[in-house]
Amino acid sequence: MALVLVVTVFGGSTINAQTICNVSISGLMACKPSVTLPNPILPSGDCCSALSHADLRCLCFYKNSKLLPSLGIDPNLAMQLPVKCKLPHLPKC
Numbered sequence: 001m002a003l004v005l006v007v008t009v010f011g012g013s014t015i016n017a018q019t020i021c022n023v024s025i026s027g028l029m030a031c032k033p034s035v036t037l038p039n040p041i042l043p044s045g046d047c048c049s050a051l052s053h054a055d056l057r058c059l060c061f062y063k064n065s066k067l068l069p070s071l072g073i074d075p076n077l078a079m080q081l082p083v084k085c086k087l088p089h090l091p092k093c
Contacts, residue, residue: 021058023050034084035077048085056082060093 018024027050034043043051062068068075082090 021055023054023059027051027053031081032073034081035073037072037074037077040074040077043081043084047081048087051082051085051087056087057091057093060091063093 020028027046030044030050031047033041034047063075063079065075068078079093
């Protein structure tokens, strides 16, 4: 999902000048270390806080994006972020 979150920074559908899927760009960038290989880290508090305000259904749009791998983002790691952040009411993407 993050990415999904990070990719949305570069080409999203629900984008406004300051947010993407209800998440600030700085919030999305806080998640990048958790979705990049070869050494992803656990999501930070800032990342999880940003995701807690996200429109997760909106972010699902990026699940199968070809852009994710081209940016060094692992889609599987991205989809794990909401669970790792223990967010309630996760959508089925």
